[in-house]
Amino acid sequence: MGKEIWLAIGFFLLFEGLGPMLVPKQWQNMLKDVSTMHSESLRRFGGCLVISALVIIYMIYTRDL
Numbered sequence: 001m002g003k004e005i006w007l008a009i010g011f012f013l014l015f016e017g018l019g020p021m022l023v024p025k026q027w028q029n030m031l032k033d034v035s036t037m038h039s040e041s042l043r044r045f046g047g048c049l050v051i052s053a054l055v056i057i058y059m060i061y062t063r064d065l
Helices: 004-020 024-035 039-063
Strands: none
Touching: 004 024
16 A cells, blocks of 8 residues: 555656646746635635545545456
8 A cells, every 4th residue: 555655646746746847937827826816716626626536546446456
């Protein structure tokens, strides 16, 4: 199980680093846009991401290997 967690963290860091590395100006503009969003909108967006992640994790762990 530990190996899978490190793999997931590695993929997360890989994808998070692609934006600032490849298109830094657009990434900065996106962060400025996000910083002006209302807290409730950010909370809903974060909740959708968490639910999506949980569904993906559930699908991976419940499928027959």
